[in-house]
Amino acid sequence: MKHLRPALLGVLSLAYPLLMYSGLGRFEPRWMAIPLGVMAVLRAVATKERVWLVTAALALVLAGTSMLGNHALPLKLYPVLVNSMLLAVFATSLVYPPTVIERLARLREPELPASGVAYTRRVTQVWCGFFVVNGGIALATALWASDATWALYNGLISYGLMGLLFAGEWLVRRRVRAGHVHG
Template structure:
């Protein structure tokens, strides 16, 4: 049984690594398309649809019906706008997608901090650490939820500022390459800091944490 679990774990890890590789390849391709074919309808569809579909998939996995409906409406609007717009309006469309996704994520994480709700990261941690969370661990995950909410809002603001003040190529570099890099750095930095500040946290494999972010906790209702 242990051997079978190990094989399945390695397979899951390979799938996740392939997924990460796909994300990196897509980021590089997106940057190239934004520089050389931003106004082409097919390029707009290739650039816009995956992010919205990923958001819709996460909303569906979390049972968040309102967010799922919002992603569906946004996707329809993006397609219509990309087919009808000029290059300038398509560039604004890319900005709307990048900043809008970050605002939406910031709102979801921020809303989970309201009184009576389960903070987003607290819910993730409970799915990984089956033994339960101590009060200190629960407080840490609540603060971490606030950090992620602040990060998403800050990225949206920076996206708008760069779009307004910097060349298009600089904004594309930020949106397609620096954004996923900053997410990875925040994940890694938090992982290292967590066990330094809270050694009582059970050691969890990174693939378990990733799975937890896509799996709704028992008793959490969608919104």
């Protein structure tokens, strides 16, 4: 049960754009704000990390704004919020190392060499760029695109791009490691 909550929260977060798209065609935005509010409360209860508590609080502000004004835009801004918070976490780790990616790498390789630290710093910078671009596109789709385009980008394309970045980095990492072994 302990691991079920984070998994359920992850699935809800991933499905959020598609749930909003299907719901906004049937219900007023104020009623569609309820799933965002519930997800924010679940996130606040499930996490002990301040950044996710802040994200949950800001998601509640978006949900409350949508409920009060009966507007869909605050609901469509949630992916922008998530990208902004992830950018803040990754960028902060560049200023106050170790970087997020270095911490993840050290889980597998505690004695990470200096070249590995430099590589993980570069990867963290790449992820920061990704969050800027992805968040910018999420904002553009929220402001100017149809609900269908917003849901398609934020509920499918952005995850595909993230997967491509993961896969591309994995391939580059293999080549970099092979170069250090043979070099």
